[in-house]
Amino acid sequence: MERTDRQRVIVLGASMAGLLAARVLADQYAEVLVVDRDDLTGDDADKGHRDIRRGVPHGGHLHNLLAAGLLALEDLLPGITEELTANGAVAGDGTAHVRWIVNGTRMPKPHSGLPLLSVSRPHLERRVRGRVRALPNVTFLERTDIAGLLTTPDRTAVVGARIVRGDTETDLTADLVVDATGRRTRTPAWLAEFGYPEVEEERLTVNVGYTTQYYRLSEDRMADEVSIDIGGSATLPRGALCAKVEDGLAVVTGYGIAGDYPPHDTAGFHDFLKSLASTDIYDVVHDQETLGKPQSYRFPANLRRRYERMNSFPGGLLVIGDAVCSFNPVYGQGMTVAALGATVLRDHVSRPGTVDPGGYLADLAARAVDHVWALTTGADLAFPGVGGEPSEEQLAEYAYLDQLLDAASRDGRLLVAYARVAFLLDPTDALVTPEIQEAVARASNRAGQA
Structure with a gap:
């Protein structure tokens, strides 16, 4: 329900985080302005993977919406899953329709009930943007740059943003500004300019490089599957994912970690796929029709800004999505964390009174970031050459996880338990309950007796 005592909110950036933020803000503010430097027209033109906008240079690569993110997205935009599947997205079961290969071993395919939706990032973003654009109180200011923030004279509150379109600079006042501009956000610099303490950052260098190629598969390839996932390991820090998407494409x-970058020519890319722990993806695609040229992208480091630890923070300003934390894209967590963050934002803006930035940022960290950051950086530290050394506790966790995954190759229930953690539905503690540990021990004993 619209809150007429809250007049205007400005969302900086039409990223997935920005779009979902605008969706929840539209219920509480009379006017929502979404500012983005890109041309976002043509939302209804289904261009598939070709519609890669300047602000998302990695948009053509494979993006995952994990089960937790898909459920959150459906909560925020009811019916979006049906809309996406009706327009070509491929749905299935998160374990039954996935060929999951760990340490060269094919895992079982138990039915888990975990939702799986495979769609290209441009197609997903376009559909979400169309739903948000249709809201009567949301306006997109496209081809517009953000020059800075407006504050009260004492700098204790943000009261708007200065935007530039063409040669025209305009000051827009607002009750709230939400920064969804991504990893390259200027909020830390703006805060320093306003006299606030430096934002603490945590960084883990991973030097991930990845290359993407699109294919048109014959009907006999992956007939009963949505995707194939060949994971990298400490001994072979490279892997790949193959997924069906809209328009009958795959x-x-x-990807390669710690500088083990895949080539960006088709022949070299196929050689890379052949070199993985399993040749399953190579066997599926090497003789199929390729569409366009391979695209390459590099990601230097996991980066987290600890806004929740600041002793002072201006009122009227919130931050969301990659502007808070950007994760190694190998694990496909970014869009899911953006959706989870939007649900946190919804909870805070639906409360009466002025939104408390400190409370929101602390809640965002606790509910949408902490667990994923620990999961991602913990997994990355297992790879030699990553910037950091695992602790003794983490080494013990790696050994147990290897044992669990080995047991899961013989017990589908363990694979479902692992998938629920990987898909951000359950905490990592779910893998060390007495029941799970007993199942791991039983499966390991059976393997030893075989």
């Missing part, structure tokens, strides 16, 4: 993204 997208393959191969």
